Amino acid sequence: MEALETALGFWEDALAAYTAGVTGGVALTSQEEAEFTALLQRVIDDAYTLQDQCEHLFLHQHSVLFRSSSVTPVPSEVAADLFERRTLTSASSYESFVSASGDIADLRDLEEFDEALYPLYQAALKQHEDGGIPYRDVRTDRVRCANDVEYVCKVHCIRLACQLLFSQEGTKQFFADSGRQIIADLLVRADKDPKDVVLAYDAMLEFLTNCEWPDVELELQGRGVKALTFYDVVLDFILMDAFDDLENPPSSVTAVVQNRWLSNGFKESALSTAVWSVLRAKRRMLKYQDGFIAHFYDVSEHLSPVLAWGFMGPDENIRELCTFFKDQIVGLLQDMFSFTTVRYTTVEELATDIMTLATQRSETISQRLGL
Incomplete structure (x- = not known):
């Protein structure tokens, strides 16, 4: 020893x-x-x-x-x-x-041994070396990769796995139902009526069912999204960007929340107003006024103020729940990018492992929020 x-x-x-x-x-x-x-x-x-x-x-x-x-x-x-x-x-x-x-x-x-262990990852390395792999942002430290090359190559592998997973209707329904339940539970625990956010969420899903995907792709390309996969759109663009914004709020928002002379009710109202103002300003600049981003803003109008108040407000119970939710999402990402947690062997095996991880994390979040 x-x-x-x-x-x-x-x-x-x-x-x-x-x-x-x-x-x-x-x-x-x-x-x-x-x-x-x-x-x-x-x-x-x-x-x-x-x-x-x-x-x-x-x-x-x-x-x-x-x-x-x-x-x-x-x-x-x-x-x-x-x-x-x-x-x-x-x-x-x-x-x-x-x-x-x-x-x-x-x-x-060791190359032959390494390829036997991670043939899917080795293929991604070859892809990176030959033609490059597009990416929107580098989150090497956040997902605990050894370096940026490892992160980018694993993104390529995860994209392939997500494409396989979401070719199955059962997988789409699972993630749609899980997202709806988690959002509703978060608002209920924050003493908010979840009716409007659920309606906005279902309207977004309905839009995605009948949308013109080339238009959605162009819309998201303008935001730097390189591929229409669950990882690129939901995990990276929506959730991780939201967590980054909440970790670095504007100084004006911080000043209001930390002002000890203001009541908690006034602080929460001011924070919600600030979030809505930002979303309205962003909405006016949209090229597609009824596109995916517009529907996403509809959901955000109800969810973002709750998350912002949870992370920055004085309510310890809500903060603990929001932090727990964030930790579970980040933990899911770290597991997805780990050689020891998932198999970077074939697309099918990686997809199976990611689905298992997502199911476990979803159940854990639902149990905690439902207490």
Whole structure:
């Protein structure tokens, strides 16, 4: 376990030093650099898992070693000594590591193994290298990718998975019903009548059922959206942009909310008025006055003031619910972009894993909001 701790420290130092050395402010790294960091990150993740398993087996008080009479238990003083001695910092251990580094196989020796693990991701890397992959924004840190190349390539894979998922009517209905339920529950918990927002939400769905998709595509292209997928439109453009805006509200809004001389009722009314004014101004600038963005604004007029008050207002209960909702969405994204949580092997397997994650997160949100 001490040797594993030492190796883990070296691997983390190597990843940090290598990443700092190769990026140097460059937005996208090369294919080889992306492969190396992805492989090293997987080694680190697996090492942490092994470390946890070892601790549970050898050190945890509820381990089978301390329960079974057929196994000689580890003396408590030995267990305590092992638990406290987590790192080796002697010069000899470092010299051993350096001398062994010359025996490490060349990265190219691992390419076949890596492709066997993530063939879908490898195809995305090839796509990125040959023709590039369009993207609207880079959210590398938010979704915990090792670098921008990994993020962009995984976006490509997730797009393919979403296209497959939403070719099935059952999937469309699941996400439509889940979205309606979550929005209604949020307003109910904020003591608001959900009737109008549900009507606006259903009108938006009705529009999408009968719309001219080339017009919608042109409309969203004007907002930087590169593909008409659930990830690009709902998760990235709508939800993540909304969370970014709520984390960085205008100073005028902050000044009103933080003014201790104003009543909470006045603050909430002022905040709602500010949100509506912004949406009305944006609506006047729309090229398609009855397009997708217009219908989205109809929903936002009811939902955005509640979210803004939840994140910035003094009501701790509403803030906790809104923060929980945000954390669940961000957690879903981080899971979708994780090599260890979903399978970047085939489009079908990735789609299956994403659907499983979305179902679990939806149930968790609904249970929490429904309490």
